[in-house]
Amino acid sequence: MGGTGPVLVLADGPSISPLRQNKTVSTAAVGPWRLIAGKFFRQKVAVTAGIIILILYLIGLFAEFLAPALPDTARPQYTYAPPxxxxxxxxxxxxxxxxxxxxxxxxxxxxxxxxxxxxxxxxxxxxxxxxxxxxxxxxxxxxxxxxxxxxxxxxxxxxxYLLGADRLGRDVFSRLIYGTRVSMSIGLVGVAVSLILGVVLGSISGFYGGWVDTLIQRVIEVVSAMPTIPLWLGLAAAIPLAWSPVTVYFVITLIVSLLGWTSLAREVRGRFLALRSEDFVTAARLDGSSEARLIFRHILPSLTSHILAVVTLAVPTMIVAETSLSFLGIGLKPPVVSWGVLLQDAQNIRTVATAPWLLIWPALAVVIAVLSFNFFGDGLRDAADPYDN
Incomplete structure (x- = not known):
């Protein structure tokens, strides 16, 4: 009667409409990553933020080709030339x-x-x-x-000078492009270090418990109790002046990462404490799975949505940390070019009064990068949330 099409009658079960049967099969065939991608691409703000992040990394990747001039080329005859x-x-x-x-x-x-x-x-x-x-x-x-x-x-x-010149007649536009490479990459490297420390230590702490959990939690509490700025000041002051800019870059990345893993470790530990007694973990244990397989193959994948959100939201924190250290003069220093180093050049009153573009453009780049990562992280978190339909 009615428009549902012919009905398929099974010998040992209820009748199933072919349309419903096809829908069930096609839905079951879609993997979790395709579902996450589908939900993510429906969020226009998050997609736009992702495109901006991709553009920023492409700018950093091809900085030499995109920049009209070299970052250290000085032309004193054009000191503080306007845009x-x-x-x-x-x-x-x-x-x-x-x-x-x-x-x-x-x-x-x-x-x-x-x-x-x-x-x-x-x-x-x-x-x-x-x-x-x-x-x-x-x-x-x-x-x-x-x-x-x-x-x-x-x-x-x-x-x-599309964005003006600095106190030495160097092209701010070219220096901003070169600074994109350093500032954006230091966020990724710093987050990678924090992610490894946070996930591994948090997983071990939550899975094993006992004295292992107590030891790791005391270490986390000691690291979290340390004041951030004095610690950065002390570690940055210990860097020898004879080190190459590349070495200083990686050391500053490590310093920025030291305090970024504790919150993730605690969150991962809490989820492991809640999941280690679940039925699927018990079934995997009875099936002969090793402890490493239980941690990294069965429990950890269930934290994908949270880890994605934490990683994407931690990158702007690392960028701001590097910018703050360089602005205070205890982070990266010339000849390395980063957004923080560019902001350090705009500290004096004369610069703010006569050449405000030295302050505006690096600050605007930091704001755009941080907001883009925040919107992108929120979109990924919502897309990967299994309870969000």
């Missing part, structure tokens, strides 16, 4: 417009009150700009020698 805007058309002498990708040049003026040199954008000076232009030579990823840049002045000697 230039890109233009696509110029006016013809006889009227109308013609396509001409360019930026406006500078005219030097003297501030008679402050008795210093200032730069004024001159509409009559045109600096032609192009894509895939030849510029300063570099090695992509330290391996491939190249001299092509995505964007830059046609004449390498012409000034092009």
């Amino acid at each position: 230039q805007s890109l233009s696509f058309f110029t006016a013809k002498p006889d009227g109308g417009w013609e396509f001409n990708f360019h930026v406006k040049g500078y005219t030097i003026a003297i501030d008679k009150v402050a008795l210093r040199r200032t730069f004024v954008i001159d509409d009559k000076k045109v600096v032609p700009v192009g894509f895939f232009v030849k510029g300063p030579a570099y090695k992509l990823w330290g391996l491939i020698p190249m001299n092509r840049h995505l964007i830059g002045p046609i004449n390498p000697n012409d000034p092009m």
Whole structure:
């Protein structure tokens, strides 16, 4: 009668509609990761945040190619030069417009009150700009020698400061791009260290209990009781000045990671205490599973949603920690370029008064990265939550 189609009659069971049967089979065939991906991609804010994070990491990966200049190239004649805007058309002498990708040049003026040199954008000076232009030579990823840049002045000697220049005449836009690589990667490395320590120690503590649990919890309490800033100050002061920037980078990453694992370890321990007596764990134990298999194959995967959320939300914490250390002068230092190092250059009052772009752009990059990771982490947590339909 009614529009449900023919009915399949089984000999030893109730009748099942083919439509319902197909729906059941197709739903059962979908794996948990596909379900998580489907729920995640329905969240537009989280997807947008993920795209922004991907763009930031691509910028860091291809920093040498994307930056118009090298980060340490100083041109004192353009100290504190203001930002230039890109233009696509110029006016013809006889009227109308013609396509001409360019930026406006500078005219030097003297501030008679402050008795210093200032730069004024001159509409009559045109600096032609192009894509895939030849510029300063570099090695992509330290391996491939190249001299092509995505964007830059046609004449390498012409000034092009899209985000302004600093106190040494260095291009802030190029330094910001190079800083993206360091600041974004230090978050990943720091979170990786914290994740390993937190998951392993928390799992062992919650699974075994007893004196092992007591020992690990006392260590966590000691680490958590340490004041953050004095500890960072002491550890950073112990770094020898003769160490290379790469060595300092990894040491600062380790310092930032030291205090980031305790909360995750406690949360993982709590979940293990609740799950170690569940029926599926008992069944796996009776089936002959080893303790390592019980921990990492049966119990730990049930914490996927929580671990994903913690990891994505911990990355911005690491970025802010590195930025804070470098801003205070106890973290990364020149010639390493990071967002914190760029903010350190904008500490004096003169910079804030005469060149606010030195403070605005690195701070804006930190805000965008932190907010993107927060929204992305919230989306992953909701998508991986098995109780959220």
